[in-house]
Amino acid sequence: MLPLIIFLSVGVGVTALIGGIALALRPSVDNTAEDRLSILTGAKRPPGAKEEASLLTSSSLDDTKTLAEQLLFKFGNISNMMAQADVRMSASKFLTICVLCAAAGAALCLVTPAPKYLIPLFALATGSLPIAWLMFKRKRRITQFNKQLPEALELLSRSLRAGHSLAAGFGLIASEMQDPIGREFGRAFEEQNLGISLDEALEDMTIRIPNMDLRFFATAVLLQRQTGGDLAEILDKIGRLIRERFKLDGAIQALTGEGRLSGIVLLALPPSLFAVMLYLNYEYAMVLLRDDTGRLLLGGALVMQLVGALVIRKIINIKV
Numbered sequence: 001m002l003p004l005i006i007f008l009s010v011g012v013g014v015t016a017l018i019g020g021i022a023l024a025l026r027p028s029v030d031n032t033a034e035d036r037l038s039i040l041t042g043a044k045r046p047p048g049a050k051e052e053a054s055l056l057t058s059s060s061l062d063d064t065k066t067l068a069e070q071l072l073f074k075f076g077n078i079s080n081m082m083a084q085a086d087v088r089m090s091a092s093k094f095l096t097i098c099v100l101c102a103a104a105g106a107a108l109c110l111v112t113p114a115p116k117y118l119i120p121l122f123a124l125a126t127g128s129l130p131i132a133w134l135m136f137k138r139k140r141r142i143t144q145f146n147k148q149l150p151e152a153l154e155l156l157s158r159s160l161r162a163g164h165s166l167a168a169g170f171g172l173i174a175s176e177m178q179d180p181i182g183r184e185f186g187r188a189f190e191e192q193n194l195g196i197s198l199d200e201a202l203e204d205m206t207i208r209i210p211n212m213d214l215r216f217f218a219t220a221v222l223l224q225r226q227t228g229g230d231l232a233e234i235l236d237k238i239g240r241l242i243r244e245r246f247k248l249d250g251a252i253q254a255l256t257g258e259g260r261l262s263g264i265v266l267l268a269l270p271p272s273l274f275a276v277m278l279y280l281n282y283e284y285a286m287v288l289l290r291d292d293t294g295r296l297l298l299g300g301a302l303v304m305q306l307v308g309a310l311v312i313r314k315i316i317n318i319k320v
Helices: 002-025 032-041 067-075 078-084 091-111 116-127 129-161 166-176 181-193 198-208 212-227 231-255 257-280 282-290 292-316
Strands: none
Touching: 078 091, 078 129, 078 198, 091 116, 091 129, 116 129, 129 166, 129 181, 129 212, 129 231, 166 181, 181 198, 198 212, 212 231, 231 257, 257 282, 257 292, 282 292
């Protein structure tokens, strides 16, 4: 049983490593058009503009940040990711959980017959689990928000045609629709009731939900306030555009389904066979870990697995 536990732990570590490298090498989705939308909505500062602190979007003042929060800022804006995932936890507490998970992985390697040089891999595997959970929850929440956005825009459009104000439309979305879009529009509605301008409320929402369609909506609202126009008709057009793109995304997912399944099978087959070998003939399989040549072969296999994962991901990742 212990060899199987060791193998599963190593497999989790390799999977986390491959996923981390793939995410690190993932090209940014921001392009020139999205940058302009971000600048118009205030979610992104223009080049050379002076950065201003926002008490609504920052978790704490710079001079009161703990060492853990400063370290998190160095490794990426985890606080924004936690807000986007709706994780109500301080950044320092999240970092502490990651460190404790890594320590638990290292301790697991020490109490099992696993080779001691696998301690960093065990620590990496377990320490990355909270980050993987955070990214999964963030992606799921943003995806759910995207699916609700067309209906919310149509509801807001009908509210405007009925003679209600834009702020009242935000309140209607908050009361009639479920989370996460109901909570986000409700937060924007409450911010306006507290005296914050609509521009700042929309800016905060585009930071919490990094979505291009939401930036289109925010840009349309800001431009309509400056130049005038039929905002209800614009919202209807944006909603139809989002629905059409959803249809195209569904067609692409159907066409690339075979490639995704093939990638999963090809990536899962080698570690699965190694697990079977460990179970059937432990001493025979452990030669790969004990012998220098075997370790070189395993290292080469991991590199090829990583390259294969990146190539398959590149093939099936079609931008719309």
